[in-house]
Amino acid sequence: QVQLVQSGAEVKKPGASVKVSCKASGYTFTSYDINWVRQATGQGLEWMGWMNPNSGNTGYAQKFQGRVTMTRNTSISTAYMELSSLRSEDTAVYYCARGRVINHWGQGTLVTVSS
Amino acid sequence: DIQMTQSPSSLSASVGDRVTITCRASQGISNYLAWFQQKPGKAPKSLIYAASSLQSGVPSKFSGSGSGTDFTLTISSLQPEDFATYYCQQYNSYPWTFGQGTKVEIK
Numbered sequence: 136q137v138q139l140v141q142s143g144a145e146v147k148k149p150g151a152s153v154k155v156s157c158k159a160s161g162y163t164f165t166s167y168d169i170n171w172v173r174q175a176t177g178q179g180l181e182w183m184g185w186m187n188p189n190s191g192n193t194g195y196a197q198k199f200q201g202r203v204t205m206t207r208n209t210s211i212s213t214a215y216m217e218l219s220s221l222r223s224e225d226t227a228v229y230y231c232a233r234g235r236v237i238n239h240w241g242q243g244t245l246v247t248v249s250s
Numbered sequence: 251d252i253q254m255t256q257s258p259s260s261l262s263a264s265v266g267d268r269v270t271i272t273c274r275a276s277q278g279i280s281n282y283l284a285w286f287q288q289k290p291g292k293a294p295k296s297l298i299y300a301a302s303s304l305q306s307g308v309p310s311k312f313s314g315s316g317s318g319t320d321f322t323l324t325i326s327s328l329q330p331e332d333f334a335t336y337y338c339q340q341y342n343s344y345p346w347t348f349g350q351g352t353k354v355e356i357k
Contacts, residue, residue: 170346180286180294180337182346196345197251230293236341237284238305240293 137161139231139241146247152219155244157231164212165189167234171205171216173227174243181227185235186214221248252276252340256349262357267328271352273321273338282342285314285323288351289334297336298323328354 142156157169171183184195186205193205204217214231226248231241253276263269273283281301286294296305298314301321311326325332333356338349 179351180288180339180348182339182348185344185346194344232294236299237286237339238296238299240295243293 137233137239139233139239141229141231141241141244144245144247146249147221149222149248149250151221151248152217153221153246154215154217155229155231155246157214157216157241159212159214159233162233164207165209169205169207169214170232170234170237171203172230172232174230175224175227178227183216183229188214218246221246223248251345252279252343252347254338254340254347254349256336256338256352258352259350260353260355262355263328264357265328265330269325269328269332269354271323271336271338271354273316273323273349275319275321275340275342278318279340279342281317282340283314283316283321284339284341285312286337286339287332287334288337294337325354330356 138160140158145153147153165188168185170185173181183199186193188207202219207214228243228245230243233239255274257272283301285298288294297308301316302314313324315322335351335353337351
């Protein structure tokens with residue numbers, strides 16, 4: 136069965152960077168885009184960007200341009216999302232989600248930004 | 251960016267009720283619309299894509315309709331496990347955008 140397993144919770148200081156991983160199994164990793172979506176506590180879903188694991192091509196929401204980088208390691212079927220220059224407003228649960236038409240989600244990774 | 255507006259923001263309903271949630275796009279998106287269900291502390295679950303197609307394993311009590319700018323999600327007979335927050339999302343053009351969510355609560 137399709138699974139997306141994300142890395143564990145992180146606590147970071149303002150100005151630091153965080154890198155979240157998303158390990159895929161149960162399907163051919165390079166066949167589906169990976170999206171990243173975040174959710175602050177008590178808030179709605181916010182799309183951050185996408186990556187094509189086959190080509191490595193990416194597209195980012197304007198809000199995150201210059202701060203987010205999405206990469207992958209096809210040999211281990213893992214996608215990564217790195218967010219830099221963290222601020223308190225970046226405290227959220229970060230999800231990876233499979234497909235241009237999203238049909239599977241990771242379990243989420245809580246990133247807390249606090250001094 | 252395409253704005254997605256859901257209504258209502260919340261609703262109270264009883265087990266067995268028929269519930270309808272509306273999602274409106276700020277510009278036409280054809281049928282490139284998905285619906286998700288999220289329970290507290292859990293990842294979203296994909297319900298519907300292409301406005302009206304059920305994802306694999308989703309029960310037929312969920313249905314979607316619409317095209318262009320106006321869409322609906324209907325739950326035919328609300329069950330205890332259906333109390334959750336529902337989001338619509340457009341994938342017609344980047345950036346993908348979500349509605350603000352509709353919380354379905356027990357009356």
